[in-house]
Amino acid sequence: MTTPATDPGTQAAHPTAEDEVVGICQDLLRIDTSNYGDGSGPGERDAAEYVMGSLCEVGLDPEIFESAPGRASVVVRMPGVDPARPALVLHGHTDVVPAAAEDWTVDPFGGEEIDGLLWGRGAVDMKDMDAMILAVVRQMVREGRRPARDLVVAFFADEEAGGRFGARYAVDHRPDLFEGATEAISEVGGFSVDVAGRRTYLLQTAEKGIGWLRLVADGRAGHGSQVNTENAVTHLAAAVARIGNHPWPLQLTPTVHALLSGVADLTGLPFDPEDPDAVDRLVDALGPAARFVGATVRNTANPTQLQAGYKSNVIPGTAHAVLDTRFLPGYEDEARATLERLAGDHVRIEDLHRDRALEVPFAGDLVDAMVSALHAEDPGATVLPYTLSGGTDNKSLARLGITGYGFAPLQLPPSLDFAAMFHGVDERVPVQSLTFGVRVLDRLLATC
Structure with missing residues (x-):
């Protein structure tokens, strides 16, 4: 070219x-x-x-x-x-x-x-x-x-x-x-990483969905010196801990599967999509890009904000937290059901912002043109698809x-x-x- x-x-x-x-x-x-x-x-x-x-x-x-x-x-x-x-x-x-x-x-x-x-x-x-x-x-x-x-x-x-x-x-x-x-x-997408000494460009063909969610716990307001079994802060803290510590299961979408298969070919490492350790080794082989890819082998939910109360001796009637959740293409309903279960009976979930996950083919005339443009400037480089965690x-x-x-x-x-x-x-x-x-x-x- x-x-x-x-x-x-x-x-x-x-x-x-x-x-x-x-x-x-x-x-x-x-x-x-x-x-x-x-x-x-x-x-x-x-x-x-x-x-x-x-x-x-x-x-x-x-x-x-x-x-x-x-x-x-x-x-x-x-x-x-x-x-x-x-x-x-x-x-x-x-x-x-x-x-x-x-x-x-x-x-x-x-x-x-x-x-x-x-x-x-x-x-x-x-x-x-x-x-x-x-x-x-x-x-x-x-x-x-x-x-x-x-x-x-x-x-x-x-x-x-x-x-x-x-x-x-x-x-x-x-x-x-x-x-x-x-x-x-x-x-x-289109940026290079080093995989087993081979320059490899990651072309983004998928991205996780976004769910910025508010957790709201309602309880009974009262004096801080009293026994209170309906403490909103306690309910919220328990829900935040459950969600933040939840071990989300390994779930490889077609794009992630194709990426890890390509990394296995470059490194000679084994690829077993059912083996978390094998997946982790392939992710680690991507070097700095492992931060992106490591967050795309499962759904995630991270607590990012907490708000409750206005005085040290007053038990508040409500408490709030914010979650940044990212779901894989095809797994939004499953992720939401898990969050509802983890939140528990005393905490409700409100949507702040939700948007879809995307996944498109690593094929077609446009993909071929992007790969050819890279190869024209960097002959012999590898190009693989990947999913963006954001x-x-x-x-x-x-x-x-x-x-x-x-x-x-x-x-x-x-x-x-x-x-x-x-x-x-x-x-x-x-x-x-x-x-x-x-x-x-x-x-x-x-x-x-």
Whole structure:
């Protein structure tokens, strides 16, 4: 596969995607788009305005819209070489989780380049991919090249809080923007790991479902000095302990099964899907990516918040806890039934946010094109499917029947704990990974 031909004069007159991607990423990192989940985070409108300017500068006509004041998203449609083919959605999100500056080695919103890495909140989740998308799109327009089919490029707000003010709003209120689209590409896939000395790229073809749940225990309020057998705090604490300590069973979905089978082939380790120890050894062989994969062999439920009472000598009438539960594709009902049982008779469960699990085939023309684009830049590398333990805006697009994949291509050094960068301290991405990514993405959009 070769890079599409360009006019030498045009190429010399304008910076390429490889020239621009680092600067664009730094600009985005310096815009504080922290999403606190309560609508108070700044910056999404500022980031959207930056994206608008970048796209308008090369002659595109993007649309910016808000779901609420400041909660801005941007979408632009690029005509393809073959408009008869279904459109492809290429999307990112501009918000990030908050970062406590005192915990970081550098300013989390400084966008510094140190020793060949870009540091900052969003460097991997996902302003790196946002920058790659912008850089490649700008290069294509400048060079007069069109994607292989119609391309819907979207930058959404609010992904880090479930997408209600971003992708979900766009799907519910502006489905016309995605007319004719059947497939989508977004974050957390296409990155490399080292498996038995062999560089292996993990292409995301599935993601767990999300259930952010509130546990509510009701009891009898009273004086703290009295005997109280209907103490809401006691009921809640027991339920939280049962759920937090529950040993969820091993359950391998088709995607996880395919991944572990591929790892077994690379390592020579045995694969017995019924043997937890054998599964754990294969997961460990994935190095830093084991954090992602290890959470996808079973359902999970983690208590994350507790709230009860207002004074040391008053027994409260209610107590609350919050759970972050993630369920495997096809196992949502089973997981909920287990949680109801563990919560017990004195605690009820309320939904804060729920969204579907996804699983799509590791096959088809788009998958073949993604694999070919990687192989063109890294011949001989292995590409395997995997399940994301978190979630992406592909969940919202799935409501329109759009099949989503995670493919933000990054060739990473084996020593970088990539999984720890997501929502972690000192988030950073290698500059060379970004330039690799734009080359892969440019090839993909020309052929897929």
